[in-house]
Amino acid sequence: MEMTKQISRRKQGGMITMPFIFANEICEKLAVVGFGTNMLSYLTSELHLPLTQAANTLTNFGGTSAMTPLLGAFIADSFAGRFWTITFASIIYQIGMISLTVSAVVPKLRPPPCKDGQVCQEASSGQLGVLYASLLLTALGSGGIRPCVVSFGADQFDENEPEQKTSTWKFFNWYYFCMGASILVANTVIVYIQDNIGWGWGLGIPTAAMFLSVVAFVAGYPLYRKLDPAGSPFTRLMQVAVAAFRKRHVPVSEGTMLYENRELDVPISIGGKLLHTQSMKFLDKAAVATEEDNLKAPNTWRLSTVHRVEELKSLIRMGPIWAAGILLITASAQQNTFSLQQAKSMDRHITKTFQIPAASMSVFTQLSMLSTIIFYDRLFVPTTRRLTGLDRGVSFLTRMAVGFLISLLATFAAGFIEIRRKQAAAAAGLMDSPHEVIPISALWLMPQYCLHGIAEAFMSIGHLEFFYDQAPESMRSTATALFWLSISAGSYTSTLLVTVVHRVSDWLPDRNLNRGKLEYFYWLITLLQLVNLVYYLICAKYYTLKPVKVGDDDAKAEEDCFELTGRV
Numbered sequence: 001m002e003m004t005k006q007i008s009r010r011k012q013g014g015m016i017t018m019p020f021i022f023a024n025e026i027c028e029k030l031a032v033v034g035f036g037t038n039m040l041s042y043l044t045s046e047l048h049l050p051l052t053q054a055a056n057t058l059t060n061f062g063g064t065s066a067m068t069p070l071l072g073a074f075i076a077d078s079f080a081g082r083f084w085t086i087t088f089a090s091i092i093y094q095i096g097m098i099s100l101t102v103s104a105v106v107p108k109l110r111p112p113p114c115k116d117g118q119v120c121q122e123a124s125s126g127q128l129g130v131l132y133a134s135l136l137l138t139a140l141g142s143g144g145i146r147p148c149v150v151s152f153g154a155d156q157f158d159e160n161e162p163e164q165k166t167s168t169w170k171f172f173n174w175y176y177f178c179m180g181a182s183i184l185v186a187n188t189v190i191v192y193i194q195d196n197i198g199w200g201w202g203l204g205i206p207t208a209a210m211f212l213s214v215v216a217f218v219a220g221y222p223l224y225r226k227l228d229p230a231g232s233p234f235t236r237l238m239q240v241a242v243a244a245f246r247k248r249h250v251p252v253s254e255g256t257m258l259y260e261n262r263e264l265d266v267p268i269s270i271g272g273k274l275l276h277t278q279s280m281k282f283l284d285k286a287a288v289a290t291e292e293d294n295l296k297a298p299n300t301w302r303l304s305t306v307h308r309v310e311e312l313k314s315l316i317r318m319g320p321i322w323a324a325g326i327l328l329i330t331a332s333a334q335q336n337t338f339s340l341q342q343a344k345s346m347d348r349h350i351t352k353t354f355q356i357p358a359a360s361m362s363v364f365t366q367l368s369m370l371s372t373i374i375f376y377d378r379l380f381v382p383t384t385r386r387l388t389g390l391d392r393g394v395s396f397l398t399r400m401a402v403g404f405l406i407s408l409l410a411t412f413a414a415g416f417i418e419i420r421r422k423q424a425a426a427a428a429g430l431m432d433s434p435h436e437v438i439p440i441s442a443l444w445l446m447p448q449y450c451l452h453g454i455a456e457a458f459m460s461i462g463h464l465e466f467f468y469d470q471a472p473e474s475m476r477s478t479a480t481a482l483f484w485l486s487i488s489a490g491s492y493t494s495t496l497l498v499t500v501v502h503r504v505s506d507w508l509p510d511r512n513l514n515r516g517k518l519e520y521f522y523w524l525i526t527l528l529q530l531v532n533l534v535y536y537l538i539c540a541k542y543y544t545l546k547p548v549k550v551g552d553d554d555a556k557a558e559e560d561c562f563e564l565t566g567r568v
Contacts, residue, residue: 012223012224012225012226013155013156013157013158013223013224013225014156014157014225016223017153017156017220017223017224017225018153018156018171018174019220020216020217020219020220020223020224021149021152021153021156021217021220022174022175022178023212023213023216023217024086024090024149024213024214024216024217025149025175025178025179025182025213026178026179026181026182026213027182027209027210027212027213027216028090028093028142028145028149028209028210028213029179029182029183029186030182030185030186030190030206030209030210031093031097031206031207031209031210031213032138032142032186032206033182033183033186033187033190034186034190034191034202034203034205034206034209038190038191038194038195038202038357038359039058039061039336040054040055040058040336040337040340040341040359041194041195041340041358041359042104042194042199043057043058046104046110046111046199047110047111047122047123047127047128047131048111048114048120048121048122048123049122049123050510050511051341051510051511051513052498052499052502052508052510055337055338055498056495056498056499058336058337059333059337059491059492059494059495059498060491060492060495061135061139062333062487062488062491064135064136064139064488065138065139065142065143065484065488067143067484067485067488068139068140068142068143068144069142069143069144069146069147069480069481069484069485070143070147070478070481070485071140071143071144072085072089072143072144072145072146072147072148072477072481073147073148073477073478073479073480073481074232074233074234074478075144076144076147076148076151076229076477077229077231077232077233077474077475077476077477077478078229078231078232078233078234079229079231079232080229081226081227081228081229082148082151082152082155082226082227082477083152083221083224083226085144085148085477086144086145086148086149086152086217087214087217087218088144089140089141089142089143089144089145089148090141090144090145090210090213090214090217091141091214092137092140092141092144093137093138093140093141093142093145093210094141094207094210094211094214095137095141096134096135096136096137096138096139096140096141097134097138097203097206097207097210098207099130099133099134099137100131100134100135100138100203100207101200101203101204101207103127103130103131103134104199104200104202104203105199105200109127109130110123110127111123111124111127146480146481146484147477147478147480147481147483147484148477148480150172150175150464150468150480150483151468151476151477151480152224153171153175154171154172154468154476155225155226155227155476156171156224156225157171158225170377172461172464172465172468173373173376173377173461174373174377176369176373176457176460176461176464177370177373177374180366180369180370180373181366181370183362183366184363184366184367184370186206187359187360187362187363187366188360188363190202190205190206191357191359191360192357192360193205194359195357195359196357231474233311233472233474233475233478234478236300236304236308236311237311237312237315239286239300239301239304239308240283240286240304240308240309240311240312241283241286241312242301243285243286243300243301243302243303243304244282244283244284244285244286244304244309246301246302247285247286247288247290247302248282248285250285250288250290252281252282252284252285252288256284256288257288257289258276258284258287258288258306259287259288259289259293259295259298259303259304259305259306260287260305260306260307261295261298261305264298264300264305265305265307265308272473272548272549273307273548273549274306274307274310274311274314274472274546274547274548274549275306275310275547275548275549276306276309276310277310277313277544277547279313279317279544280313280316283309283312283313284309286303286304286308286309287303287304287305287306287308287309289303310472310547311472311474311475314470314471314472314546315471315472315475315479317470317543317544318466318467318470318471318479318482320535320539320543321397321400321466321536321539321540321543322467322482322485322486323486324400324404324532324535324536324539325400325459325463325483325486325490326486326489326490326493327490327493327525327528327529327532328403328404328407328455328459328460328490328529328532329486329487329489329490329491329493329494330490330491330493330494330497330525330528331407331410331411331452331525331529332407332410332452332455332456332490333490333491333494334411334414334494334522334525335361335362335365335448335449335452336359336362337494337498338508338513338518338521339361339414339445339448339449340358340359340361341358341513342417342418342421342442342445342513342518343356343358343361343442343445344358345421345425345434345437345438345513345514346421346437346438346440346441346442346444346445347437347438347439347440347441347442348361348441348442356442358442361442361445361449362449364445364446364449364450364453365449365450365452365453365456366453367450367453368449368450368451368452368453368454368457369453369454369456369457370453372453372454372457372458373457373461376457376458380393381393396462396463396465396466396469397462397466397540397543399458399459399461399462399465400458400459400462400463400466400536400540401533401536401537401540402458402459403455403456403457403458403459403460403462403463404455404459404529404532404533404536405533406451406454406455406458406459407451407452407455407459407529408526408529408530408533409451410447410448410451410452410455411448411522411523411525411526411529412522412523412526413447413448413451414448414519414522415518415519415520415522415523415526416519417444417445417447417448418518418519418522419519420440420444421438421440421444422514424438424439424440425438425440425514430514431514431515432512432514432515433514434511434512434513434514438514463483463486464480464483467479467480467482467483468480469546470545470546471546472546497524497525501521501524505517505520507520507521508521
């Protein structure tokens with residue numbers, strides 16, 4: 001029976017599932033970005049919020065949306081599984097998109113249009129309440145989709161089979177490519193509709209796209225390789241911490257016997273057993289058996305296996321690398337806030353009759369990111385593979401380092417571009433006319449947008465691959481959620497940085513960007529990123545890769561399901 005089940009599972013998964021998973025991701029991102037990219041314009045032009053309040057609302061929403069994946073990952077890894085978590089989360093997101101569309105269509109749910117010579121009426125607390133409730137629903141929905149779609153897609157490939165050995169990291173590249181392509185459509189077609197036809201259509205189309213994403217994903221149900229949830233990872237981590245604390249006085253030295261129980265670990269050691277490492281020896285106390293412990297039926301709050309101890313060690317080791325990704329998000333977050341305001345003040349005409357919507361300037365970020373992914377997958381990897389001997393060409397740690405460096409260059413260049421913009425405003429006598437278009441092409445902003453796109457292709461994909469590869473197999477949804485949690489932390493860091501700088505300086509004025517010193521703000525972020533890059537290089541140098549043993553080569557009888565091993 002068990003053999004039949006294994007054969008059935010081998011027939012599922014693989015490349016045949018990718019169209020359904022990628023269709024879900026494309027439609028979901030079209031819905032998310034279709035509103036998120038132009039959200040600043042909606043908040044300032046439709047709800048009449050001040051610039052700094054609108055910018056902080058945007059980053060707070062992004063931060064909340066990137067934090068909820070921890071909840072979705074917990075549900076998926078604990079009991080629901082990734083497929084059902086994605087399905088029900090998509091439905092919740094659909095409800096949020098419908099309510100957003102309604103709030104944009106019904107006049108009573110937004111303030112009246114501005115009248116010439118009068119101060120614009122800001123949205124009331126009730127109108128903002130409807131908006132925030134809708135955003136909360138979309139945040140909850142995305143919390144179930146984001147951590148699970150990536151892991152679920154990678155689960156379709158069995159890393160133990162030679163022909164699928166390189167499929168997983170290729171999946172990350174092409175997953176990100178599909179996501180970038182849908183963002184590109186959102187930043188052009190959807191933003192154009194919002195700016196020129198109306199927000200009803202501009203939000204209605206992404207809402208319809210979200211509905212199609214649910215249909216596409218569910219349609220592939222019979223083909224998916226679905227791994228069973230292994231129970232709450234947070235409970236296991238807490239058990240190890242409690243057991244280590246309770247045995248904090250137990251001596252641990254070289255040769256100390258550590259506890260292993262194959263029967264206990266089978267449900268959670270999906271892709272192989274984690275081997276003992278020499279770091280963080282204080283946690284090894286949790287796997288030291290004493291006379292009070294029952295080896296056959298252990299109390300897991302007093303005695304943990306080596307595999308469970310190493311799960312906690314793996315996540316702790318990932319922490320410093322995770323933290324390094326925060327500032328990159330802080331830097332790129334400015335594209336949808338202050339960079340957008342720069343674009344609004346500049347000449348965006350491509351021809352005499354057509355001009356690029358300000359929110360669509362991020363199309364250069366997406367184009368550069370997509371081009372970099374193609375270059376990386378088709379040229380860079382094959383070339384570097386011959387030099388390094390690595391299947392990936394370079395390690396994900398090296399890939400992330402390149403991304404950090406390019407992001408630093410992006411904010412450094414952005415400061416000089418802002419100086420050039422203000423020089424053009426001064427030459428035209430428009431320093432005190434914030435609503436007048438400055439006679440300088442918005443294409444001057446291309447370098448900073450393109451560099452951010454290249455940085456994302458290196459750093460974000462490397463970061464995502466790092467979390468999936470280095471996480472314990474039973475915690476991959478949770479680990480992928482850490483990727484989104486770094487985005488959350490980066491968004492909130494941006495909010496904090498903007499708030500502090502706005503209060504203590506005149507760099508970021510509310511109404512007239514021409515009289516501000518935005519270049520100083522960009523260079524402050526550059527300095528922070530330089531310190532962060534040094535910090536990351538130190539962390540990467542001393543990082544220990546996760547040791548895994550696939551299969552069981554112990555010469556033990558089948559009935560000996562637990563053992564003590566001298567590994568410390």
